[in-house]
Amino acid sequence: MRASHSQEYFQKAKQVMVGGVNNPIRTFEGMGCNPLVIKYGRGAKLHDHDNNVYTDYCLSGGSLILGHAHRNVILSAKKTLEKGISFGTTTREEVNMARLICSRVPSIELVRFVNSGTEAAMSAVRLARGFTKREIMVKFDGCQHGHFDDSLAKAGSGLLQPQESTSLGIPRNHVGSTISLPYNDKEMLEETLDMYKDDIACVIIEPVAAHMGVILPDLKFLRMLRELTVKYNIILIFDEVTTGFRAHPGCMQSQVNIIPDMTCLGRIIGSGFPIGAYGGRKDIMNCLAPSGGVYQTGTFSGNPVVMRAGYAGLRLLTNDLYAALNQSCAALGEEVNGFLHERKIEAHLTWYGSMMSVFFRRKAVSNYYDAKAAAGGPLYAAMFRHLMDAGIYFPPDAMEPFFISCMHTKRDLTHLADQLKSFFVDTNMERNRL
Numbered sequence: 551m552r553a554s555h556s557q558e559y560f561q562k563a564k565q566v567m568v569g570g571v572n573n574p575i576r577t578f579e580g581m582g583c584n585p586l587v588i589k590y591g592r593g594a595k596l597h598d599h600d601n602n603v604y605t606d607y608c609l610s611g612g613s614l615i616l617g618h619a620h621r622n623v624i625l626s627a628k629k630t631l632e633k634g635i636s637f638g639t640t641t642r643e644e645v646n647m648a649r650l651i652c653s654r655v656p657s658i659e660l661v662r663f664v665n666s667g668t669e670a671a672m673s674a675v676r677l678a679r680g681f682t683k684r685e686i687m688v689k690f691d692g693c694q695h696g697h698f699d700d701s702l703a704k705a706g707s708g709l710l711q712p713q714e715s716t717s718l719g720i721p722r723n724h725v726g727s728t729i730s731l732p733y734n735d736k737e738m739l740e741e742t743l744d745m746y747k748d749d750i751a752c753v754i755i756e757p758v759a760a761h762m763g764v765i766l767p768d769l770k771f772l773r774m775l776r777e778l779t780v781k782y783n784i785i786l787i788f789d790e791v792t793t794g795f796r797a798h799p800g801c802m803q804s805q806v807n808i809i810p811d812m813t814c815l816g817r818i819i820g821s822g823f824p825i826g827a828y829g830g831r832k833d834i835m836n837c838l839a840p841s842g843g844v845y846q847t848g849t850f851s852g853n854p855v856v857m858r859a860g861y862a863g864l865r866l867l868t869n870d871l872y873a874a875l876n877q878s879c880a881a882l883g884e885e886v887n888g889f890l891h892e893r894k895i896e897a898h899l900t901w902y903g904s905m906m907s908v909f910f911r912r913k914a915v916s917n918y919y920d921a922k923a924a925a926g927g928p929l930y931a932a933m934f935r936h937l938m939d940a941g942i943y944f945p946p947d948a949m950e951p952f953f954i955s956c957m958h959t960k961r962d963l964t965h966l967a968d969q970l971k972s973f974f975v976d977t978n979m980e981r982n983r984l
């Protein structure tokens with residue numbers, strides 16, 4: 551792998567940007583190799599400044615389900631750009647996009663566009679608090695809702711222990727009005743909602759956890775969550791920033807037929823442009839300014855270029871496209887898992903549609919604590935380097951999922967499966983030496 555130009559850029563970046571990056575994961579910390587500096591992307595491939603080519607399994611945080619520089623997306627964005635970039639008024643592009651999302655996502659009667667998933671989740675929680683006039687937000691350990699202060703709370707050592715924060719700079723009252731519970735734990739959920747029912751404004755959850763590897767929900771847990779939140783008049787927010795439009799045109803909620811009160815979206819809906827959205831029941835959404843008293847605004851919210859590009863992308867995400875993509879990802883997962891199982895290798899893949907992850911143990915993983923124990927540490931870093939050497943760009947963080955787009959070919963997926971297998975065989979033999 552050649553790296554001289556990329557490294558030159560990265561050294562310059564470090565002089566003017568914190569750590570040389572605008573998102574900590576981009577430093578490749580702990581992976582034992584230099585970060586990528588990308589020049590351009592086409593389809594499933596990334597090209598760096600040294601003419602190295604990688605098959606991209608990160609896809610800009612999974613936003614690019616259609617791959618890089620999809621022709622329809624580029625043409626739509628260009629056409630809109632030529633008419634002007636930003637107006638600060640309502641546009642036809644926004645209306646079309648809102649209509650499309652409301653028609654596809656069962657829980658969304660009214661929608662508000664913002665510029666990131668963080669903004670969507672933060673605003674949805676504020677709205678839930680304003681609507682219910684209660685303060686506590688319940689979340690789940692290991693679920694990711696961006697980086698607003700309340701979302702950075704994590705569990706203390708017991709239900710009645712004070713919550714802690716995963717970042718410096720978070721005022722105590724933000725942590726104090728958040729409760730973080732273990733994912734998939736029905737007893738803790740029931741006990742907590744029962745105990746704090748009069749103070750809980752909302753429960754926010756990723757209906758499939760995507761940032762502690764891919765962890766599927768226990769459907770009984772998810773159904774219980776819906777029943778209890780109805781019983782106690784607590785707003786249920788599905789954060790579908792990562793799962794939204796990942797595997798189904800109506801998002802994860804349509805697949806399991808569990809309809810939350812509100813939904814957060816991002817990533818795929820922008821076709822690679824910065825975007826977020828939140829929406830839900832009319833009575834709740836109408837508490838938002840200008841109809842109601844909960845304030846939220848944004849200079850660039852609903853930008854026409856972003857809306858038009860997002861719309862073009864979403865229009866291509868049909869049942870047929872999902873059927874083919876989901877099927878090829880399941881085939882990859884089953885093939886690799888069959889191989890690992892046969893050889894009694896301590897690892898397995900999990901997936902939700904085209905979002906997949908590797909756990910370094912055979913036993914199933916159901917929450918953050920399992921996920922941390924199965925993240926692999928140096929083994930994941932060794933796998934990352936092995937894949938990079940084979941021209942495969944995987945997430946530079948063991949807890950992040952890898953993504954597959956409809957531009958990945960059968961050949962790409964066979965190459966990935968072969969490289970994973972060869973890594974596990976070598977590693978299993980050499981485990982004692984790592």
Ligand SMILES: Cc1ncc(COP(=O)(O)O)c(C=O)c1O
Binds near residue numbers: 826
């Ligand atoms: C479920 C979920 N919610 C919110 C966010 C925050 O999105 P953004 O990075 O666009 O602010 C993320 C991103 O990791 C996410 O996965």
